[in-house]
Amino acid sequence: MNQRILCxxxxxxxxxxxxxxxxxxxxxxxxxxEEAIDTEDTGCKTFKPEE
Ligand code: SF4
Structure with a gap:
């Protein structure tokens, strides 16, 4: 995996x-x-809670 996504x-x-x-x-x-204006306006839809 070469991606560098920090979370x-x-x-x-x-x-x-x-x-x-x-x-x-x-x-x-x-x-x-509306249009996103700030960081808080965005979110990760790939999120999956740990089971
Ligand atoms: S998939 Fe999970 S770990 Fe990856 S960026 Fe989204 S919330 Fe963070």
Whole structure:
């Protein structure tokens, strides 16, 4: 895996040590009905809670 996605969501199935995301690809969405303006307006749709 050559991607370098860093993520702090440590209860995600794809999360790994060093805040590395181990998913091959992630899908980031706009969380608002308007144009995203700030960081908080975006989110990772690939997130999957650990079981
Ligand atoms: S899939 Fe999304 S939420 Fe999960 S570790 Fe990767 S970037 Fe973070």
């Amino acid at each position: 702090e969501v440590d209860n995600c199935t794809y999360w790994g040590k060093g805040n590395r995301c181990n998913a091959d690809v992630i899908y980031v969405t706009n969380q608002t009905a």
